[in-house]
Amino acid sequence: MSSSAHKYSLTARIFIGMAAGILIGVLLQLLFDDSGDFAFSVFGFEFSTYNILVEGIFSTLGQIFIASLKMLVVPLVFVSLICGTSTLSDPSKLGRLGAKSVGLYIVTTAIAITLAMSMALLFPPGESGNLSTDVVYQAKEAPSLSDVIVNMFPSNPINSMAQGNMLQIIVFAVLFGIAMAMTGDAGKRLTAVFEDINTVIMRLVTIIMNLAPYGVFVLMAKLFATVSAETIYDLVKYFGLVFIVLIIHGLATYSILLKLLSGLSPIMLFRKMRDAALFAFSTSSSSATLPVTMETAKNKLGVGNSVSSFTLPLGATINMDGTAIMQGVATVFIAQVYAVDLSMSDYLMVILTATLASIGTAGVPGVGLIMLAMVLQQVNLPVEGIALIIGVDRLLDMTRTAVNITGDCMVSCIVAKSEGDLDEKVFNDPKAGLKEEDVDFEHFEKNT
Known part of the structure; x- marks a missing residue:
């Protein structure tokens, strides 16, 4: 590439943007505190340097970047899933994909919360019991299992797409794809159209990926310019323990499960997940990162479209390993702060509730805190304790999301290998997908 921007790999550029954003954010917080900010007036309006940079430029550009990613989610999931299901020669494969995917997601979530609670009991984060907060947390009511099942089926699929209801979109896309597969020549012609649309959407994903270093920069700059260092210091033990358990899990x-169930190299998986993990870390949203996750699974990991188009949207909706880890540590932490002794049956109830809630509350806004409120109520712990950890939850959410999307791709690789839909040459090729992820904007006309 002749462009100077392409001297570095996409991963390096994203990392540079992240590091620069963190540095700028910290400097802004140190330089422009309440006493040192530079304020001025224009036509009677008061302006602040800090507010212009953080709440103005960084916030606006960051929201545009997140919106650009979310813009791709619904069309990508809908079109990709239709392409995958419409070409299934064996209808029973869809049932196997669902059973294997959901089963693996439940297993990893159960392992995650068990590991989290075990570590929290070994290294008690709330034993001092002297934390207090002025924040009040109002628990929202979680939907019943019956409501969740009924709400999976859309009464108005267009409305489901407008609202971004992922489970309803998945159900409609699967049914639409199956109908196309059963319609003969008309279905084949429509499949070709959707395949072309899918190709264009994936190219749009690549364009957004090449703008990611700038989006990551403004997101990190705003976050670290506003996060309170005092809050982190107060909860450093809780924060550190959750972070360590996330890394271990x-x-x-994931390494053990991938090696045991597929024989694939965990090192290669983690190496190829770098870009998607950095995206997830920056956006704190599995759904917003979904276009990048799907691009990674197809082009870098060699997962077939019929598998990735199903397992990854499903994982972005119901796979809550990172959230389960937060719940496990937070439950023990809150119990210790309030000096409440939990029995072994209570701990088993927490594991069961959190595991089932990861699916039962799928697609609900603020799902992590709703799930935690359910878990606390189940073992009679005060829900107000959630207010203690809200301050650092945003930082931990970044790491949780990176862990979640890595788990999504790990499960996709295992399912694809078991279904014979994994290109192992692509998976084992360190350079696979690198060519597809770059767009040479300077020579765009020649390429087209």
Whole structure:
């Protein structure tokens, strides 16, 4: 590439943007505190340097970047899933994909919360019991299991797409794809159209990926310019423990499962997940990162479209390993702060409730805190305790999301290998997908 921007890999550029954003954010917080900010007036309006940079430029550009990613989610999931299901020669494969995917997601979530609670009991984060907060947390009511099942089926699929209801979109896309597969020549012609649309959407994903270093920069700059250092210091033990358990689960649990169930190299998986993990870390949203996750699974990991188009949207909706880890540590932490002794049956109830809630509350806004409120109520712990950890939850959410999408791709690789829909040459090729992820904007006309 002749462009100077392409001297570095996409991963390096994203990392540079992240590091620069963190540095700028910290400097802004140090330089422009309440006493040192530079304020001025224009036509009677008061302006602040800090507010212009953080709440103005960084916030606006960051929201545009997140919106650009979310813009792709619904069309990508809908079109990709239709392409995958419409070409299924064996209808029973869809049932196997669902059973294997959901089963693996439940297993990893159960392991995650068990690991989290075990570590929290070994290294008690709330034993001092002297934390207090002025924040009040109002628990929202979680939907019943019956409501969740009924709400999976859309009465108005267009409305489901407008609202971004992922489970309803998945159900409609699967049914639409199956109908196309059963319609003969008309279905084949329509499949070709959707395949072309899918190709264009994936190219749009690549364009957004190449703008990611700038989006990551403004997101990190705003976050670290506003996060309170005092809040982190007060909860450093809780924060550190959750972070360590997330890393252990992401590296150890996923490595063991991938090696045992597929024989694939965990090192290669983690190496190829770098870009998607950095995206997830920056956006704190599995759904917003979904276009990048799907691009990674197809082009870098060699997962077939019929598998990735099903397992990844499903994982972005119901796979809550990172959230389960937060719940496990937070439950023990809150019990210790309030000096409440939990029995072994209570701990088993927490594991069961959190595991089932990861599916039962799928697609609900603020799902992590709703699930935690359910867990606390189940073992009679005060829900107000959630207010203690809200301050640092945003930072931990970044790491949780990176762990979640890594788990999504790990499960996709295992399912694809078991279904014979994994290109192992692509998976084992360190350079696979690198060519597809770059767009040479300077020579765009020649390429087209």
